[in-house]
Amino acid sequence: MKLRLLTILCILLAFVACREDHISDDPSLRITFSKDTISFDTVFTDIGSATLRVMVYNKNANALRINKVWLDDGLYFKVNVDGESDLSRAAGLEIRGGDSLFVFIKVNINPLNQNTPVLISDRLHFSVNGKTQSVVLEAVGQDVHLIKSARRLTRKDQYTFESDKPYLIYDTLIIKDKLVLNTGAHLYFHNGAVLINYGSATSKGTLDKPVILQGDRIDQLFDSVPYSYVAGTWGGVYLLDEKAASAKTYTFDYTEILSANVGLYCYSEKTENLPLLQLTNSRIHNHAVYGLVAQDMNVQAVNCEISNAAAYCVYLSGGKHRFIHSTIAAYFNSTNVRIQNTPREDVAAVYINNLSKSIAHTDASFVNCIVTGIRSNNLVVATPLPHYYTSEIANNYLKADSLTIAAAHNNVYWQKTDTMPVFRNTYYKYKEYVYYDFRLDSLSPARGIADSATAASYPTDRFGHPRVASNADAGCYQYEPY
Numbered sequence: 333m334k335l336r337l338l339t340i341l342c343i344l345l346a347f348v349a350c351r352e353d354h355i356s357d358d359p360s361l362r363i364t365f366s367k368d369t370i371s372f373d374t375v376f377t378d379i380g381s382a383t384l385r386v387m388v389y390n391k392n393a394n395a396l397r398i399n400k401v402w403l404d405d406g407l408y409f410k411v412n413v414d415g416e417s418d419l420s421r422a423a424g425l426e427i428r429g430g431d432s433l434f435v436f437i438k439v440n441i442n443p444l445n446q447n448t449p450v451l452i453s454d455r456l457h458f459s460v461n462g463k464t465q466s467v468v469l470e471a472v473g474q475d476v477h478l479i480k481s482a483r484r485l486t487r488k489d490q491y492t493f494e495s496d497k498p499y500l501i502y503d504t505l506i507i508k509d510k511l512v513l514n515t516g517a518h519l520y521f522h523n524g525a526v527l528i529n530y531g532s533a534t535s536k537g538t539l540d541k542p543v544i545l546q547g548d549r550i551d552q553l554f555d556s557v558p559y560s561y562v563a564g565t566w567g568g569v570y571l572l573d574e575k576a577a578s579a580k581t582y583t584f585d586y587t588e589i590l591s592a593n594v595g596l597y598c599y600s601e602k603t604e605n606l607p608l609l610q611l612t613n614s615r616i617h618n619h620a621v622y623g624l625v626a627q628d629m630n631v632q633a634v635n636c637e638i639s640n641a642a643a644y645c646v647y648l649s650g651g652k653h654r655f656i657h658s659t660i661a662a663y664f665n666s667t668n669v670r671i672q673n674t675p676r677e678d679v680a681a682v683y684i685n686n687l688s689k690s691i692a693h694t695d696a697s698f699v700n701c702i703v704t705g706i707r708s709n710n711l712v713v714a715t716p717l718p719h720y721y722t723s724e725i726a727n728n729y730l731k732a733d734s735l736t737i738a739a740a741h742n743n744v745y746w747q748k749t750d751t752m753p754v755f756r757n758t759y760y761k762y763k764e765y766v767y768y769d770f771r772l773d774s775l776s777p778a779r780g781i782a783d784s785a786t787a788a789s790y791p792t793d794r795f796g797h798p799r800v801a802s803n804a805d806a807g808c809y810q811y812e813p814y
Contacts, residue, residue: 355426356394359461363396363427364389372439372471373551373558374449376500376520378478380440382551386467388435388458390427398425400459409454409469412436441473447497449474476500476520490531493517495541500548501525504567507533513587516541520548521592526567533571537586539613539796545569546590557762560591563642563664564620568594571609573629575601582607587614595619595641600628603692606651611636613794613808618664622647628692633658635794635808639770640664645705646682650691653684655698657782657790659807661770662705663758680732681710686721697723697739700782702807704731704746704754713737727786729754729778729806744781744806752777756814771809778806 366387375381390396401413401422413422414433427433435456444450453470479486480502490509493499495516502522509531513519515538521527527545537543547565552558559565569589571582582598589595595616598609609626611633616623623641624631628650638645639661646660662681682703686694694715703711711732715721721737731746754776756769772778780803787804794808805811 354394355397356392357461358394359463361392361394361396361461362463363398363458363460363465364391365465365467367467369468369470370437374472374474375439375441375452376474376476376478376498376548377441377443379476379500379548381438381471382549383436383438386435386437387432388427389432390429393429395426395428395431396460398427398458398460399423399462400457401425402457403454403469404457405454407454408439408441408452408471408473409456410438410440411456435467437469439469439471441471444473444475447475474498478502479505493519493543501527504528507531512536513543515543517543519543519545520550521545521566522548523565524567526570528570528572530572530574530577532580533582533584535584535587537584537588537614539586542586542588543584544588544590545592546588547592561618561760561767563591563618563640564593566592568592568619569596570594571596571598571607571629573598573600573602573607579605580607582609584610584614585612587611589614589616591618593620594625595623595638596625597622598624598626598629598631600651603628603650603690606630606692608632615639615794616645626651626653631655634790635792637661637770637794637808640768643679644681644683647685648683648694648696649685649688650694653694653696655696655701656786657700657793657806657808658698659702659770659809660704660710661702661755661758661768662707662710663768664706680707680712681705682712684711684713684715686713686715695723698725698728699786700804700806701728702730702754702778703728706758707731709733711735727781727783727806729781742781742783744777746777750777754778770807771814772805772807772811774811774813776805776811779811780805782806 372381401419413435416422449472452473456467458465477499484503487506491507492512498518500520504526507529511529511533513535515536535543549559608630613635615637617639619641621643623638623645625647630651631653633655636658645662684696709732718737725740727742729744752775753773756771782804784801787799788801793810797810799810
């Protein structure tokens with residue numbers, strides 16, 4: 333009896349196998365694709381793209397033969413079908429019943445000789461049993477100013493970035509003297525690339541045409557997660573003041589520095605005649621180590637958002653610093669997808685170092701600001717004698733230990749019992765397409781607490797919305813209904 337059952341089972345298995353291996357020529361049978369359209373994000377000319385994948389499925393019981401594979405144009409897109417990059421040799425490929433094969437696609441676009449982006453498209457066709465089925469391929473090509481050297485290092489005496497078309501900085505770029513970023517300039521940095529400036533620097537963004545510095549991966553890490561959300565995709569911006577140099581002024585207005593290792597690192601070798609960084613209406617966001625570092629450098633920051641760094645969002649050591657109507661929010665890695673480093677638990681959002689004798693005296697004031705984050709203490713004033721620290725810290729919303737310094741007054745402190753949200757959103761959910769948003773919630777405890785005299789001197793927020801001086805909100809964003 334057992335022998336008979338075993339024989340029947342073997343016959344059935346052989347029958348099924350034969351059905352799957354039988355190549356059908358039925359024209360009604362079709363293959364299916366994981367996607368009908370493959371879309372690449374902006375592709376820089378002469379650089380090439382990442383590789384995208386599409387699956388070809390045979391959901392029928394019988395095998396099917398692909399008689400022909402071809403592209404309409406074939407100028408820009410490179411296709412590999414089941415390991416075969418020569419499409420003429422892909423003819424005759426078989427897909428067993430219930431099986432699939434991989435198709436990998438890249439795009440490389442030659443210079444287009446125009447400044448605006450251009451849509452490039454093609455179609456990938458599969459002929460099966462006399463029927464043609466197709467996948468649409470499309471990409472946006474963009475010419476760039478390419479800054480690249482065989483030595484992995486480019487030096488310029490001075491340089492002006494314009495807005496005619498983007499710049500791709502492939503390696504380390506050193507500017508010895510004058511650096512200018514004109515209105516609307518857009519700089520993309522390759523992995524590890526750094527911008528170092530030893531001279532003066534001016535960034536002339538506007539509300540409508542900001543200056544933007546970011547990594548060059550502008551495709552998707554995976555569906556719904558763009559690489560622009562991944563911290564540490566490039567090195568950062570370094571402003572270095574040498575000892576022999578005269579005092580400089582660095583001016584950054586409406587400038588966004590995004591997703592580097594360090595956003596803006598400012599360092600002077602001097603302890604007197606310090607350079608000045610004027611940072612207005614700008615955003616330093618999503619950095620794998622620090623947001624803003626200033627050592628022996630005077631800083632004036634107005635209407636700025638400095639947010640999400642694995643270590644300090646703001647580190648101040650030596651110099652006179654004044655932060656007005658700025659939002660410093662440390663919610664790095666508040667996400668349900670691991671695209672960021674694990675934040676350090678032992679660091680605050682803002683650290684003021686007034687302990688070292690080898691640096692200039694540190695004088696840092698915060699007025700009408702927000703300093704908060706996922707940690708319990710986000711503002712540390714490291715000074716030997718807190719009662720003699722005279723920098724004003726007033727009319728701020730602080731998630732921090734109560735300050736004992738003499739000039740701390742009229743601040744609103746977060747309490748463990750507080751349930752009111754400060755911001756619209758402090759986390760990232762990739763499936764819901766929800767990203768951090770540090771504009772104020774309607775119930776935010778930072779609303780209406782700003783010093784009116786100070787607010788009157790800064791009548792608009794970072795987005796140009798008017799402030800009502802008598803009832804202004806703390807931070808760089810005045811509340812707007814949404």
